[in-house]
Amino acid sequence: MVPQNAQHNGGAWAKIEQDTRHYVKRAKGNVFVITGPVFTDAGPRIGANGVKVPTYLYKLVYDATMQKAWAHWQQNRDGESVGRPISYQELVNRTGVEFLPRNAFQH
Numbered sequence: 001m002v003p004q005n006a007q008h009n010g011g012a013w014a015k016i017e018q019d020t021r022h023y024v025k026r027a028k029g030n031v032f033v034i035t036g037p038v039f040t041d042a043g044p045r046i047g048a049n050g051v052k053v054p055t056y057l058y059k060l061v062y063d064a065t066m067q068k069a070w071a072h073w074q075q076n077r078d079g080e081s082v083g084r085p086i087s088y089q090e091l092v093n094r095t096g097v098e099f100l101p102r103n104a105f106q107h
Contacts, residue, residue, distance in 0.1 A: 008075075011080070012080045013074060017059075023061065023063075031061065031064065035057070035059045037054030037057055038055060040055040042055065055075065058073050
């Protein structure tokens with residue numbers, strides 16, 4: 001759980017979560033979903049304890065049966081809309097994190 005812009009959480013992010021649930025329900029096998037924050041030095045802090053607010057949020061979806069993955073990348077702000085997902089490799093490039101094992105895409 002991280003602080004999230006209320007307009008974003010109830011709008012674009014809610015749509016992404018709904019679309020992801022629908023995909024998982026239709027999938028033929030295991031689907032793994034990893035959601036997380038990305039903090040930057042420019043990100044604000046809130047509250048008396050100075051809790052850091054993430055600048056970006058991502059949701060990685062990996063369909064193990066189809067061996068395909070994509071990610072939603074959103075700025076944590078008012079006015080964000082749902083755009084086309086980015087590739088798994090683009091998410092790795094942006095975060096510096098290799099989320100899936102190397103053999104995740106081998107047939």
